Structures are given as structure tokens and as C-alpha cells.
Amino acid sequence: MTTPLSDVGLEFAHGFLTALGLGLLMGLERERRATSRAGLRTFGLTSLLGAVCALLAGEFDSPWLIAAGLLAVAAMMIASYAVRPDQDDPGTTSVVALLLAFGFGAMAWYDEYRTQAVMLAILSTVLLYFKAQLKRLTSRLTERDIISILQFAVLSLVILPVLPDQGFGPYQAINPYQVWWMVVLISGVSLAGYGALRIAGQRHGAPLLGILGGLVSSTATTLVYSRHSRETPALGGLALTVILTANLVVLVRLVALTAVVQPALVPHLLPTMAGGALAGLVVAVVMWRRMERQDSLPQLELRNPTEIRAALTFGAIYAAVLFLSAWLADIAGSRGLYLVALASGLTDVDAITLSSLRLFALERVNATQAVTAVGLAVLANLGFKLAVVAVVAGRRLAGRIALGFSAVAGGGFAGWWLGLHAMAGG
Numbered sequence: 001m002t003t004p005l006s007d008v009g010l011e012f013a014h015g016f017l018t019a020l021g022l023g024l025l026m027g028l029e030r031e032r033r034a035t036s037r038a039g040l041r042t043f044g045l046t047s048l049l050g051a052v053c054a055l056l057a058g059e060f061d062s063p064w065l066i067a068a069g070l071l072a073v074a075a076m077m078i079a080s081y082a083v084r085p086d087q088d089d090p091g092t093t094s095v096v097a098l099l100l101a102f103g104f105g106a107m108a109w110y111d112e113y114r115t116q117a118v119m120l121a122i123l124s125t126v127l128l129y130f131k132a133q134l135k136r137l138t139s140r141l142t143e144r145d146i147i148s149i150l151q152f153a154v155l156s157l158v159i160l161p162v163l164p165d166q167g168f169g170p171y172q173a174i175n176p177y178q179v180w181w182m183v184v185l186i187s188g189v190s191l192a193g194y195g196a197l198r199i200a201g202q203r204h205g206a207p208l209l210g211i212l213g214g215l216v217s218s219t220a221t222t223l224v225y226s227r228h229s230r231e232t233p234a235l236g237g238l239a240l241t242v243i244l245t246a247n248l249v250v251l252v253r254l255v256a257l258t259a260v261v262q263p264a265l266v267p268h269l270l271p272t273m274a275g276g277a278l279a280g281l282v283v284a285v286v287m288w289r290r291m292e293r294q295d296s297l298p299q300l301e302l303r304n305p306t307e308i309r310a311a312l313t314f315g316a317i318y319a320a321v322l323f324l325s326a327w328l329a330d331i332a333g334s335r336g337l338y339l340v341a342l343a344s345g346l347t348d349v350d351a352i353t354l355s356s357l358r359l360f361a362l363e364r365v366n367a368t369q370a371v372t373a374v375g376l377a378v379l380a381n382l383g384f385k386l387a388v389v390a391v392v393a394g395r396r397l398a399g400r401i402a403l404g405f406s407a408v409a410g411g412g413f414a415g416w417w418l419g420l421h422a423m424a425g426g
Helices: 009-031 040-059 064-083 092-109 111-129 131-140 143-162 176-200 202-216 218-231 233-261 263-292 308-332 337-344 349-361 367-392 395-425
Strands: none
Touching (some): 009 092, 040 064, 064 092, 092 111, 143 176, 143 308, 176 218, 176 308, 202 218, 202 263, 218 233, 233 263, 233 367, 263 395, 337 349, 337 367, 367 395
């Protein structure tokens, strides 16, 4: 929808002022570059030109005016560098940036594209400003790093979008898109962790890796760092800290999810989740400090940071567990909420949490039943991850993980029991 020329008002000013602001933002960065032929004024005027072309295109129903304006700006910049060539700066970046500024100015005129124009202009300015940092980063990339990034791009941007997002097989339990999404998550967590460890180091990066891993996928994080521990046993402390932290973040995430979907249930769920999180946090902090006191830590060397083989193997296991969960849910029927929670919690606690919240909203279960179902799903999920650690990393790390998971389970049970009695007393 365009703004009519006869209706100038606030909307007229808003479109032009936004276009001008975006141009000045990009021009401010270019003004700092001594070799750039376009600076603050040129970028600001170019964005305004984009808005004017968009206005006229809508008023006279001539969309070709926007294309003509874009070509005119491109020809102007190319001619500028052709007349006065600069060997140090061929001008490619400035030309592209100025064309983007024109495009953002045109987008800013349209209500439905204004927000996107602002976001893209800010991202473009960030890319322009951090030229030196990006150049240093790319110079530090090894051939293995580039291959791993390309592999992850194929997994996530080529294969994932073409897979069908629907159920197949018995119980419609096997969803190719969801199974491959787990493969992408495992590869992504591994690649991101590899990069974070190279930048932040192991001593200070472990809690951060655990927090980010818990936000993305605690299951993928558990698998990836179990493999690291198996290949380099001295990294057991790092793996332990990351895995415990990631699984503590899950508890916080469930409370946040409940607060958004069903706030009335938060006071009932909070004691259980808080009890488990606090008890597990004590163990995680102790393990982290013990790791920090080590004189030296071995470097994490990965043959393939994207962990494709491990990701594919776990994807197959994940599909099998999905089928078993669906089978158990079918046996349990609508009355077996707790059994369904145990079965579905093996692979995902978010799904059973949302289902329990929905049942609570429909008054088909009470608060105690909903909280108990979520708690059982968390226990099943911890048990599944403990089995993953035992199979992948061995009994030594599994025993230490079991200590932390037991603390989470014990603290969660204590919180659930206290909350239950508080509700009964109330």
C-alpha cells in the first residue's frame, strides 16, 4: 500500500525521515573511510531519492521508476571510479552500499516494508563497519574450518528445506523434517562450540557453552561433548560442566515457556523446577571451579567440527525413539498422561509441557497432575541423556553426570513435594 501524493500528513514525513535516517546511518560509516567516494550527504540523498522514486512509482503507477533510479545511481558511481580510478580502493563495496541505501530508501516509503528496511540497513552498516575484524577472522580460518562451514550450510540450507514436514509410517511418528532438524542442531552446536572454544578458551567458555547449548538443544549438546570426552579423556571436566549447565537451562526454559503460555501454572511449577535447578547448580559450580584449578587443559582438536557422522547416527536413533514414544502413547491412551510424559520426555520435554499446559487450560487436569507430568518428562529426558553419555563417553563420565542429574532429580522432587503440601495446605 502506497501513500497518496495528496495525503502528505505524518505518514508522508515518516517515510522520508526514515529513508533519510537510514541513508545517514550508512553514510556515517562510509564518511570515516578516506578512500570512499560517497559519504554522509551522498548516502542520505541517495536514500531520499529512493523514497522519491517509490512515491512517484505509486502515484503514477510506474514501478519502472524505481529500477530507473537504481540504474542511475549505479551508473553515477561507476562513472566516478572510472574517471578517477583508485588502485587502493576499487570502490566495489561503496557502490553496492550506495545501491542498498537507495533500495532501503524505496522500501522505507512503503508501510509494510519499513521495518525490514531498518533492520537490513543496520545489518549492512554493521558489516561495513567491522571490515577489519571480519578480515582477521577469515584469515584465521583453516581449510578444515571452511569445509565444516560449507558442510553445515548444505545440511541446514540445502537439505533441510526440501524435506517434507509431515509424519510417515506407523502412528505417523517419523517426520523427516524434524529428524533432520536434530541432525542440523547437533552439527550446529558442535560447530558453534568449536568456534567459541577457539575464541574464549576452555576455562571461561564452558558455562557460556552450556547456557547456549541449553537454549539451542540440550540433547545435541550432551551428545557432542560426550564425544569430545571420549576422544580426549582430559576434557571430561569441560564436558561435565557444559552438559550439566545445558540441562539446567532446560528447567529455566520450561518455566519461561509456562509463563508465556499459562502464567497461572507458574507458581505450581516453579518449586519443582527451581529445586532441581538450584541443586544441580551447586554441582555444576563445584565441577567448574575444579576444572579451573587445573594447571593446563588440552586443546580440543576435532577432525570434523560439524560431527556429521555422529549427527546422522543420532538422527536415526532419534527417529526410533520417536516411534517408540508414539507406540507407548497409543498403548497408554488418553488416561495415561504420566506414561505419555515418560515416553515423550525421552526426546523432547517442550511438547509434553505444552500439552500439559493445554490440558490444564481446558480443566482436564489439575495443577498437580500437570506439574507431575512435566516433572516426569524431565526425569525421562535426563535418563535418556545419561544413557547417551554412558554409551558414547563411557562409565566414568556417566558416573559424574549421574551425580549432577541425581542432584537435579532430588532437588526437583523436594520442590515438587513442598509445592504439593503447600497447595494442600492452601
